[in-house]
Amino acid sequence: MKKIAISPGDPAGVGPDICLKAFKKNINQDSHPVFFGDPNLFEERAKFLNIDIDIEEYENEDELDQNKFYVKPHHLNSKITPGNPDPSYAEYLIAILKEAIQLNLSGEFSALITGPVNKELINKGGIAFKGHTEVLAKESKTEKVVMMLANDSLKVALATTHEPLKNIPSLITQDHISDCISIIDNDLKNKWKIKKPNIRVLGLNPHAGDGGYIGKEDKEIILPAIEELKRKGIKVEGPVSADTAFVDFNQEPDVILAMFHDQGLPVIKTTGFGKSINITLGLPFIRTSVDHGTAYDASASKSANESSFIQAYKLASKLINKNCEQA
Numbered sequence: 032m033k034k035i036a037i038s039p040g041d042p043a044g045v046g047p048d049i050c051l052k053a054f055k056k057n058i059n060q061d062s063h064p065v066f067f068g069d070p071n072l073f074e075e076r077a078k079f080l081n082i083d084i085d086i087e088e089y090e091n092e093d094e095l096d097q098n099k100f101y102v103k104p105h106h107l108n109s110k111i112t113p114g115n116p117d118p119s120y121a122e123y124l125i126a127i128l129k130e131a132i133q134l135n136l137s138g139e140f141s142a143l144i145t146g147p148v149n150k151e152l153i154n155k156g157g158i159a160f161k162g163h164t165e166v167l168a169k170e171s172k173t174e175k176v177v178m179m180l181a182n183d184s185l186k187v188a189l190a191t192t193h194e195p196l197k198n199i200p201s202l203i204t205q206d207h208i209s210d211c212i213s214i215i216d217n218d219l220k221n222k223w224k225i226k227k228p229n230i231r232v233l234g235l236n237p238h239a240g241d242g243g244y245i246g247k248e249d250k251e252i253i254l255p256a257i258e259e260l261k262r263k264g265i266k267v268e269g270p271v272s273a274d275t276a277f278v279d280f281n282q283e284p285d286v287i288l289a290m291f292h293d294q295g296l297p298v299i300k301t302t303g304f305g306k307s308i309n310i311t312l313g314l315p316f317i318r319t320s321v322d323h324g325t326a327y328d329a330s331a332s333k334s335a336n337e338s339s340f341i342q343a344y345k346l347a348s349k350l351i352n353k354n355c356e357q358a
Contacts (some may be wrong), residue, residue, distance in 0.1 A: 033093070033141035033351045035344070036131040037066045040146025041124065042107065043116045044325030047076040048335035049146065054100055055082055058341060062141070062348040063095040066102040067127045072111055079113065079331040080231040091139070103130070104237040109248035113331035116149055121156020124148055127193045128163070131168040135316040142317035142347040145309075146340070147325045150193075167311050167318060175213045176313040179286065180296060180322060181346075185277075186286040187295040188215050188312065199349055200290045203235055208256040215286055216265050220349050231276060231284035232257055232269030233294060253290075308343045317350050319343040 040046030050066050051073065057317050066073065070086055077084050089101040105127050107120060134140050145163050155159040161164070168176045179188040188210050199319065212230055218229035232253060234240055240249030253270040260267050268284075276287060277298050289295025299307055300322065310318035321339040329335045 032063045032097075034132055034139070035062050035064050035144060035351070036140040037064050038128050038131045038143065039066055039068050040148050040321075041116060041325040041327075042068065042072050042111045042120060042329050043113060043330060044147055044149070045329050046146035046148075046325070046334075047073055048080060048330060049321070049337040049340040051077055051080060051084060051100070052337040053340045053344060054334065054338070054342065055084070058344045058347075058348075060228045061352055063097070064144075064344065065089045065095075065102070066104050067131055068105055069107045070102045070104055071124075072230070073100065074230055075101060076112075076113070076331060080333065080335075082352070086139055086338075087128060097252045105130075107270075110153045115325060115326045116152050116325070118152050118156035121153045121158050121160075124153060125158055125160070128166060129170055130183060130350045132135050132167060135170060135318075140316075140353045142319070144340070144343050144347055145318065145320040147323060148320055149325050162309055163309075163320060164192055164320075166282040167314060171314055171316075173314055175210050176311050177218075177354045179213050179215070179310045179312055180307050181310060182299060182342075184298050184322070185302055187299045188288045188290060189295060190284050190288060190290045190291060194291070196291065196293075198222050200235065200248060203252055203290060205252050205256045205259075208253055209260060210231070211288060212256070212267055213258050214313040216260075217266075217287065219285060222317065222353075224353055227266050228285045228289060229269055229283070230265070230267040230286055232267060232268035232288045233276055233290055235275045236273065237272070238276070238325050239272045276343040306342055307340055308339065308346050310346070315349050 039050050084100045088100040089103045131143050131346045135143050164178045177188050178192050234249040236246035240246045243250045249270045257267050307322035328331040
């Protein structure tokens, strides 16, 4: 069975909780999870949650016991109080993430699942951090990646991620839009095994620019990129006005490409918050993540909701096995 690396996220948040709760629901039917972090942290959190679990330190074994909760040890320098974040463990978080990435690149693991982190906390800890997506690209030496959220009814990808709104127009270039669409098309074909993905592209401006009367970017940048890719055989439509793109599904798209973070993500989170998955396209390995934050107020309590983590794990495991079948 293939192994999946788990970077649980902020130790003061719900990350450790959802890992423990999901494991107890027997997620490891088609693959083996290995959780990166402090074994003592998982033991303490299991006691808080009244979960009986057999924790074992992972030592690069090929064969893993399905009944054991394997931890790749990274030790914290101080005690964690659930619900009380501290910038002092920022380096711990980044060290876990970087090692998990490298062990995926080496082939020891077949996928990576990341838990929720606090960007502000990591930056306060002295580490420049925009988000997981940017670190994944840098550490894997991937020139460009695309962030996508997915649930049972919708997939939304982003042309730009964690950028101030004032910077977005300068980032929307013909080459960039073309690259994003090509990455989406390639990953849906090669990882999802969709033979000819249907990609819908949103406009940047209201009404997709209204022919240039409400901004020129849609007509002069986005449309030429789409037309060029159509000539290359990619099934892509747009630019489509964002205010109707999510309700007009006469030709249901496999994915919608939004121009910026809050253009697309509020829609998918409204349709399936807690059941959506964050995926990074363009990487040389499979990466999925939860669609929620650290939820400090739910840490070490039964209210921590593991449903998004379970969906992220199931998708990663499904994609691993789908790719193995095609190999």
